[in-house]
Amino acid sequence: MRTYIRPALGSMVLFTLLLGLAYPLAITGIAQTLMPEKANGSLVRDRSGTAVGSALIGQNFNSPAYLHPRPSALAAAYDASTSGGSNLGPLSDTLASRIADGAATLRTELNLPADYPLPADAVTTSASGLDPDISPAYALLQVPRIAAARNLPVGKVDAALKAATRGPLLGFLGQTRVNVLKANLLLDSLSGEAQ
């Protein structure tokens, strides 16, 4: 038995030191030196330099003057101290009524006819509950509301949302998407200029 115990315990202790401490600490050291912005969560800042969120993590917006994200399945929408999806299957009644309610509310808010075919991302929750992006179609629907609330021409709002839109990498990796927080920062800077 002793021939097995010594290497078993010895290797676990050595590996814990090497792989559990040295490896992550070395990666942390390199990452913090070479890529500190990314290693610390890709924080985005307003014009005064204060961090207002992460470019990668969605944020909840309720004001009509801001672009709104997808619904979030988290107990508190876009609470990034936790994460998760609804885990409801496509046949779930709970899901069906949540989608129906969400769609009705959204159509009222956006002044759309009661049978308007909304884009699916506007009424479905993401896997993480922290999805930073929405589809260009959902963003476009929100333009009139934002323009009215900010007293800005529709064309300017549209341009700001376009500037926050990213196409697929190399033309085919991932979807074309609008980053909600970036779009809202751009909108704020637009309003700042107008004043």
Next chain:
Amino acid sequence: MDLRGWAEIALTLGLSVGVAWPLGLYMARIWAGETTWLTPVLNPVERGIYRVLGVRPEQSQGWKGYSFSVIAFSVAGFVLLYALLRLQGFLPLNPAGFGNLDPHLAFNVAVSFVTNTNWQSYGGETTMSLLSQMAGLAVQNFTSAAAGLAIAAAAARAFAGDREVGLGNFWVDLVRITLYVLLPLSIVVALALVATGVPQTLHAAVTVTGLEGAQQTLALGPVASQEAIKQIGTNGGGFFNANSAHPFENPNPLSNLIEAVSITALGFATFIAFGRMARARKEAASLVIVAFLLVAAAAVAIYGLENQTVPGLLKAGVEAGQNLEGKEYRFGTAASALWSALTTGASNGSVNAMHESFMPLSGGIQMFLIQLGEILPGGVGSGLYGMLVMALLAVFVAGLMVGRTPEYLGKKVEAAEIQYAMLAVLILPLAILGFSALAAVLPAALSSLLTDGPHGLSEILYAYSSAGGNNGSAFAGLTAATPWWDTTLGIAMLLGRFGYIVPVMAILGSLAAKPRLAPTAGTLPASGRLFSGLLLGVILVLGGLQFFPALALGPLAEHFQLLASLRP
């Protein structure tokens, strides 16, 4: 479905085999103890470790000695991890101040990581201290993968040798695979992931004030270093609850490509390394082709299914052609469907979309890939020895048809090997169907379900498939952090890992001792279309016969419910 999606799927699948090729040739050199460009740096470290462990590297072990070493190593890993989780509240590097884990949860997590399953009964960012994540979970990500790869090396030696007693030295394989393969690969992938935006910091969280004035706390940590080995080592346990769907684990399509390719790269590489070491390149290529075809077919099917009409969206008058519930918008249905096939085929278990919200048949395919034995290409190491068991059964079936003693790679396959192979193959249905049947009638188990009806059965079936197959993904609606689920899932994981390893080691010991015969005119070639077709048939028939009745009551029944609900 669009051309963009198909192109993304094709590129990712192509790369997963493409990078496996050079990686496999490199790994064969490590298994064989040859020098590489890393040797000058790592050889002194390697020698030093052997001295501390009291291991004589030239001493080869028989199958029993090798198996005892695997088990002793796993027990040591379990004890250390269990202790760490039970005591994390008293230990340093716990900035968020999380408490100690319950005994049943700590048991489940420790078993889960030691068996390379990485089932998450816990939410990482709300349960685990940074010390537990780094020195506990991430260490097991390496070591459980290295143990699997070591057994694959032993398998290659069993076929390569001629009347050999020894299968190699487990401790040497373990140390060399960790130092020369897993660690360098992890460093490269971890830094690449940081470059795509994955955080790597010792701060547990940062709080900001958003544009509307509300506070938002962003959970952070040493994510990249853990994410890298989690994919490479087919572990799959996420730093965050949402796993690789969390934007900090997988921020964009580039990180998604790197991670998706990492899921299967080392699995396919193991097949290539086996082919080189056992001097059976063509035969190993057949194994790669069969695994690749099955997992690619699953990806294509799931992508198709995720673009079928979704009832809830249709009823609400919303665009209903894409199932986006539980999916991240940056990935869409293509990258989500592909990942779900790769992670279930490869025993990885990480997710970039929530499997429970997939269409019923998609969930059925995901489960079926796990139930086929995690061989497409399976967990690192474990996928190879699982596939070899299937190859032995395939030549046995062919041998019965023509009335000859079957051979595989020049080794005669006789009664003993087939008995052990059957023992190994029966472990999975025992763990999956046995526990599922119990859970389907016990109130203590049923109270954890999110849904009833066929979808509820799918939750149960998926959970035990995931545990028995050492996968780790889940229909996450199930509340698994209860004494019943933590304990029985833990037992299923142990059965699926060690109940498989021990008979496989016995087969290897028996095969190693046999002479390696030269092929004759009567030998069934273990490569080419005929053999690949036969192997494919054995895998599908075996899996189908065992699990189809259960799948018919779960995902298949739900699929017909879905069709009925779409009828006007």
